[in-house]
Amino acid sequence: MRNILLSITVVTVLAVSGVSLGQEHHEHQEHEEHEDSASHTLTCFECFSQRDTLTNNWLGLGDQLSEQGITASLSLTQIYQTNLTGGLSTHRHSGRYTGSYDLEVEFDLERLFNLSGGLVYIGVEGSWSDGLDDSSIGSIFGINADAAGNRPMDVTQFYYEQALFGGALRIRVGKLDLTGGFECRGCPVAFDGNAFANDETAQFLNNALVNNPTIPMPDLGLGLVVYLQPADWFYVSAGVADAQADARETGFNTAFHDEDYFFGIFETGLTPQLPSPKGPLQGAYRVGFWYDPQDKDKFDGGVKRDDVGFYLSFDQVVLKENADAEGSQGLGLFARYGFAHSDVNEIQNFWSVGGQYQGLVPTRDDDVLGVGVAQGRLVEDAGFTADHETAMEVYYNAAITPWLSVSPSLQYIFNPGGDKTVDDAVALGLRVQMAF
Numbered sequence: 001m002r003n004i005l006l007s008i009t010v011v012t013v014l015a016v017s018g019v020s021l022g023q024e025h026h027e028h029q030e031h032e033e034h035e036d037s038a039s040h041t042l043t044c045f046e047c048f049s050q051r052d053t054l055t056n057n058w059l060g061l062g063d064q065l066s067e068q069g070i071t072a073s074l075s076l077t078q079i080y081q082t083n084l085t086g087g088l089s090t091h092r093h094s095g096r097y098t099g100s101y102d103l104e105v106e107f108d109l110e111r112l113f114n115l116s117g118g119l120v121y122i123g124v125e126g127s128w129s130d131g132l133d134d135s136s137i138g139s140i141f142g143i144n145a146d147a148a149g150n151r152p153m154d155v156t157q158f159y160y161e162q163a164l165f166g167g168a169l170r171i172r173v174g175k176l177d178l179t180g181g182f183e184c185r186g187c188p189v190a191f192d193g194n195a196f197a198n199d200e201t202a203q204f205l206n207n208a209l210v211n212n213p214t215i216p217m218p219d220l221g222l223g224l225v226v227y228l229q230p231a232d233w234f235y236v237s238a239g240v241a242d243a244q245a246d247a248r249e250t251g252f253n254t255a256f257h258d259e260d261y262f263f264g265i266f267e268t269g270l271t272p273q274l275p276s277p278k279g280p281l282q283g284a285y286r287v288g289f290w291y292d293p294q295d296k297d298k299f300d301g302g303v304k305r306d307d308v309g310f311y312l313s314f315d316q317v318v319l320k321e322n323a324d325a326e327g328s329q330g331l332g333l334f335a336r337y338g339f340a341h342s343d344v345n346e347i348q349n350f351w352s353v354g355g356q357y358q359g360l361v362p363t364r365d366d367d368v369l370g371v372g373v374a375q376g377r378l379v380e381d382a383g384f385t386a387d388h389e390t391a392m393e394v395y396y397n398a399a400i401t402p403w404l405s406v407s408p409s410l411q412y413i414f415n416p417g418g419d420k421t422v423d424d425a426v427a428l429g430l431r432v433q434m435a436f
Contacts, residue, residue, distance in 0.1 A: 049401045053435045069111030074436040076101045077146055077201045079429060081409075087137040087416050087425030094136050098147045100127035102201075117164060123157035123177070137425050138417040140346070140376065140389050142207035144429075145200035156220045156247055169228050175251050176223040178241055178265060179211055185271040187284035187315070190227055190237035192217075192267075195284060195315040196334040196356045197372060201433050203356070205409050206391045208374035212311050214338030214350045216292050218263045221245020222255045236268040243294050264291040274316075278323045278330075283316035296344040299381035309340040321359055329359035334372075346384070346418075347376040366399035384418030395431075407431040 053073075057063055062072060082095035102125050109118030131147030133139050159174030170182065181193045188198055197209045204210060211217070223241030243261035244254040267288035273280035292307045312335075319331040338350040354372025359365040374391045378384040395409040409429040416425050 052402045054403045055436050058436075069108035070105070071108075072103070072105045074101065074103050075201070076434045076436070078432045078434075079144060079146055079205070081132050081144060081205075081427055081429035083132055083136040084426040084428055086423035087139075087413070087427075088422065089136050094132070096129060096132045096136075098127070098129040098131050098144060100125060100146055100148060117162055117167070119161040119163070121157060121159055121161065122155065124153060125151070125156045126153045127151050132427065137413060137427060138419070138422060139391070139413050139425070140378075140417055141213060141374065141391055141413075143391075143411055143413065143427050144205055145207045145210040146205065146431075151248070154248055168230060169226075172225045172227075173223075175221060176225060176239075176241060177220050178217055178223065178225070178239055182227045182229075182235070182237065184229055184235045184269070184284070185232055185273070185282060187271050187282065189235055189269055189271075189284060189286060190225070190267050191215075191239065191265050191288060192311060192313055192336075193284075193286065194313050194334050194336065195282075196332050196370070197315075197336070197352065197354060201431075202397060202405065202407070203368075203370055204354075204372055204393050204395060205429060205431065206372075206374065206393045206411055208350070208376065208391050209352055209354065209372045209393055212313070212336055212338040212350060213376060214309055214340040214345065214347050215265075215288075215290055215311055216263070216307070216340075216345075218243045219245040220247035221249075222251035233271050233273075234269075235271070236266075238264070238266045240264050243292060259294075261292075261294045263293075265289070276320060278320035279325060281317040281320065284314070286313045287311075288313075298343050299379065300343070304344050307341060307344055309338065309345075311338040312336065329365055331355060331357045336374075342379045342381070346379055346382045348379055349377040351375055364398070368397040370395050370397070378418045385420040386415035386418045388415060389418050390414040403435040405433045407433070 078099040080097045083090050105122045107120040109115040109120065127148040128150050129147060130149045131144040133142050137143055157175055157177055159172050159176055161170060161172045163170050178191050181188050181190050183189065187195055192212050192215060197204055200210050207213065218241050221242040223239060225237065225239035227237040229235040240262045242251055242255040243263040245251055246254060265288060267286055269284060269286035271284045273282055289310045290308065293305055296304050296307055298304050315332060315334040317330060317332045321329040333355040336352045340348060342348040352372060352374035354370065356368050356370040358368045360369050361367055371394045376389050378387055378389065392412045393409060395407050397405055397407040399405050409431065411427045413425040416422050
């Protein structure tokens with residue numbers, strides 16, 4: 001799988017480059033014959049580097065489909081990480097290459113069949129390698145949220161969404177990712193969203209800086225979510241999903257056979273805009289509760305059902321560099337908290353804080369610097385010898401072109417695996433993200 005995807009990437013780059021160069025050369029012969037070849041090459045490179053996607057939206061075919069109500073996108077994430085020191089081992093597979101691809105297709109049923117507010121979404125993912133954690137780091141959180149093992153292709157989402165009352169009410173049903181969420185004033189919400197710590201393909205790599213580890217989110221499976229936004233600045237959402245789901249399956253076997261366990265989650269929040277000389281500063285403040293009915297073994301013996309917990313997720317822009325309403329240059333901060341009962345959960349309390357600055361380096365307006373810290377307070381009865389695992393991460397996402405970004409990342413893990421006998425680990429990584 002890895003070699004095939006790499007080959008596809010190389011061939012696509014060369015093929016699209018050839019198309020771009022050929023088109024520009026034809027125009028050069030007709031209109032710019034007096035220009036030298038050096039200027040021509042520069043013009044071709046600028047055209048190639050400024051497009052939004054590598055294939056220029058499939059050489060224009062994507063634009064035609066979009067007009068008909070069908071949108072499709074394909075992205076590729078490639079990550080190399082190595083353990084510099086500490087952890088379980090710096091010798092045995094201390095460097096590991098992982099990656100994934102994401103294919104998303106959306107059908108606007110209003111354009112296609114005149115069904116007002118109707119939408120069908122299909123998400124397909126594939127991945128290779130499970131990363132460094134098991135062999136080299138031993139982290140509870142996981143240092144690579146994108147690593148999902150060797151999976152050639154899985155239909156991870158397939159749902160129908162119906163928007164009512166001008167989009168104020170939305171209902172989704174089908175195979176869902178509960179962390180996929182919605183948007184309120186452009187902020188990711190419902191469930192456990194965060195503007196600055198929620199995307200392993202562009203932001204932090206550590207799992208604890210992507211989602212809250214105290215929430216026992218089920219695997220991707222059948223579910224139902226209702227989202228209500230009665231005002232621009234306020235929303236409420238609730239969802240149920242198959243607690244025994246397996247992302248590799250359709251979901252019907254686990255949802256409607258054996259025990260009928262359905263995970264429940266509720267979230268509400270505010271998305272205020274604070275005044276500033278450069279324009280409004282967008283924020284989002286979320287609070288959520290979850291319910292898991294599955295049987296869970298207690299650490300001191302016995303079985304518990306009906307587990308519950310709650311979480312918080314905040315993000316706030318605190319500085320804007322300019323007054324451009326569409327601009328995102330500036331500083332944003334975030335924080336998360338989660339609580340779960342200590343009799344059946346390994347992490348009782350969790351918190352994370354951090355921030356990102358877009359455009360910190362002059363002339364690099366689209367680059368992003370991110371810094372974050374996350375800590376899980378561990379339950380002694382679960383067998384840990386340390387009372388916490390703490391992860392620190394810093395990354396710099398360099399936007400090489402609109403369709404290509406390169407992100408070096410450095411992580412420091414205190415007490416990997418909650419084991420005092422294991423030295424703190426330092427992991428260095430490099431991520432390459434491409435949009436086709």
